[in-house]
Amino acid sequence: MGTMLVTGGAGFIGSNFVRMACERTDDHIVVVDKLTYAGNTANLGGLDVEFVQGDIAEPSLIDGLVANADTVVHFAAESHNDNSLRDPSSFVHSNLIGTFTLLEAVRKHNARLHHISTDEVFGDLAVDSPERFTETTPYNPSSPYSATKAGSDHLVRAWIRSFGIEATISNCSNNYGPYQHIEKFIPRQITNLLDGRPAKLYGTGEQVRDWIHVDDHNDAVFAILERGHIGETYNIGADNDHITNKRVIELICELMDGKFVHVADRPGHDQRYAMDATKLRTELGWSPKYTGTGVDGLREGLAQTIAWYRDNESWWRGAKEAVEKQYELQGQ
Numbered sequence: 001m002g003t004m005l006v007t008g009g010a011g012f013i014g015s016n017f018v019r020m021a022c023e024r025t026d027d028h029i030v031v032v033d034k035l036t037y038a039g040n041t042a043n044l045g046g047l048d049v050e051f052v053q054g055d056i057a058e059p060s061l062i063d064g065l066v067a068n069a070d071t072v073v074h075f076a077a078e079s080h081n082d083n084s085l086r087d088p089s090s091f092v093h094s095n096l097i098g099t100f101t102l103l104e105a106v107r108k109h110n111a112r113l114h115h116i117s118t119d120e121v122f123g124d125l126a127v128d129s130p131e132r133f134t135e136t137t138p139y140n141p142s143s144p145y146s147a148t149k150a151g152s153d154h155l156v157r158a159w160i161r162s163f164g165i166e167a168t169i170s171n172c173s174n175n176y177g178p179y180q181h182i183e184k185f186i187p188r189q190i191t192n193l194l195d196g197r198p199a200k201l202y203g204t205g206e207q208v209r210d211w212i213h214v215d216d217h218n219d220a221v222f223a224i225l226e227r228g229h230i231g232e233t234y235n236i237g238a239d240n241d242h243i244t245n246k247r248v249i250e251l252i253c254e255l256m257d258g259k260f261v262h263v264a265d266r267p268g269h270d271q272r273y274a275m276d277a278t279k280l281r282t283e284l285g286w287s288p289k290y291t292g293t294g295v296d297g298l299r300e301g302l303a304q305t306i307a308w309y310r311d312n313e314s315w316w317r318g319a320k321e322a323v324e325k326q327y328e329l330q331g332q
Contacts, residue, residue, distance in 0.1 A: 003028045005069035005111075007056050007102065008076030010035060012180040013116070015043035017073065017218040022047050024222060032056065032065055033076065034094075042315060043179045056098035059105075066105035071112045071225065074102060077149065088144035095148035096155070103159045106167070113167040114225055115156045119210070119237070120146035121171060124270035127206055132241065132276035133171070135233045142270060153233075160231050168228045170221060172236040173275045176301065177214035178308040182316045183323045186211075186302070189249055190309045191316055192324075193258035200332060203265030205246030208272040212238040213301040216288035220277075223286040237275025238288045240298055248302075251295060255303055264331040 004021060008014040009031030021029055029049040033039045034056070044051060054061045056076045066072060076098060078091040099115070106113045122133045123140030141147040159165045176186040189199035220236040228234060249260045280286050290301035309316065 001026045001028065002070035003030060003068055004071045004073065005030045005032065005065050007032050007072070007074045008039070009033055009049075010039040010041055010043050010051070011075060012038065012043075012177075012184075013175055013214055013217060014075035015040075015179050016177060016214045017075065017221060018044060018047060018049060020215070020218045020222065022049065027071070030065060030069065032061070036078070038181050040179075057093055057101050059101050062101050063105045063108065066102070066111050067109045069109075069111050072102065072106060072114070073221065073225070074099070074113060074115045077116075077152075078145065083145075088148075091144050091148045095145075095152050099152040099155050103155060103165065107159060107163050107165050110166075113156070113165060114221065115153070115167060115169045116221070117153050117169055117171045118146065118149050119171055119173045119235075119273045119275055120270065121150040121153060122273075125272040125274060127208060127272050129272065129274075132274040133235060134276045135171075135235055135279060166230050168224050168230060169233040170224055170236050171233065171275070172217050172220070173210035173212050173238065173241075173273055175214045175217050176211055177305050178312070179315075180214070182319060183326075185245070186248070186252070186305065187309060187316070188323070188327075189252050189260070190256070190306050191320060193252065193256045194310060194313070195320065199249050199253060199258060199260035200263045200327070201246060201249050201260050202263060202332065204262070205244055205249065207245045207270065208241055208243065208274070209245065209248075210237045210239070210241040210273055210275045211243065211248065211298060211301075212236065212240070212288065213290040213304075216290055219289070220280060220286050223280070223284045227284045229283075234280045234284070235275045235277045236280060237277040238291060238297065239277075241272070241274030243295060243298060247295065248298070251299055251302055252306070255299070255306055263327075266332075
């Protein structure tokens with residue numbers, strides 16, 4: 001039995017990972033989270049984990065936590081594109097200084113690190129492009145969020161090469177599933193429809209995201225932790241890179257018997273993300289659970305997600321009006 005430190009483990013993807021870790025490992029799990037708006041201790045309800053509220057950019061805190069950890073899984077990040085356009089400073093603080101602080105502690109205490117990143121570091125592709133991002137695609141970030149995540153990836157690679165730390169990196173496409181903050185695209189539409197409001201489609205909805213269920217993402221992270229090669233980067237995706245945001249919202253409306261309206265597009269809205277996860281699939285034998293043919297896998301994953309939000313209204317209700325008022329100010 002070892003100790004696993006999960007940064008950002010009270011957030012959306014991190015808390016789902018912690019739930020999976022409690023089922024799959026005998027490790028003592030320590031969660032450190034700053035509890036910004038996206039972090040919520042309710043996400044960890046019922047789990048036997050140690051929780052520490054704190055900032056990953058605080059050296060003394062992180063040094064003490066990493067000193068007692070065998071494995072560190074680094075989810076903590078500021079991650080909302082729109083917020084990064086309004087105030088980039090917190091993104092520099094968490095994504096760059098926070099990752100640097102964690103790397104120094106990992107280097108000092110010889111812990112195994114897995115760094116969670118995003119497909120947004122690669123920029124975007126034309127909607128009609130046949131290309132997909134691979135692990136060797138040049139970085140071309142387009143927002144303060146994606147730029148600071150790109151910088152954090154470069155820091156991890158530099159510490160691997162310069163200092164020999166034991167680390168791996170994964171870049172994943174857009175996640176959806178339980179415990180995702182309702183400002184995000186899919187849970188916003190679900191909770192709007194549950195409230196009797198129309199779903200809201202930004203612009204024409206022709207943008208494409210390789211949507212992946214959070215459980216599939218975290219299953220891939222476990223595959224990398226268990227079988228991945230130190231120093232390597234792995235793309236994680238579900239081959240949904242042909243499905244537009246308009247089709248996603250249509251699927252949600254079909255499942256919930258609802259309607260959608262068009263609203264103003266987001267500024268700097270990337271057009272298409274597409275991940276080539278061949279390396280992960282062939283080298284580590286991973287495949288997503290929610291796959292199916294065409295949109296079948298996405299429909300199954302959305303149905304599961306809709307059921308969770310319907311059954312857990314108390315989790316999201318308190319934030320709903322504030323989120324909608326903020327979007328209203330943006331014309332969305």
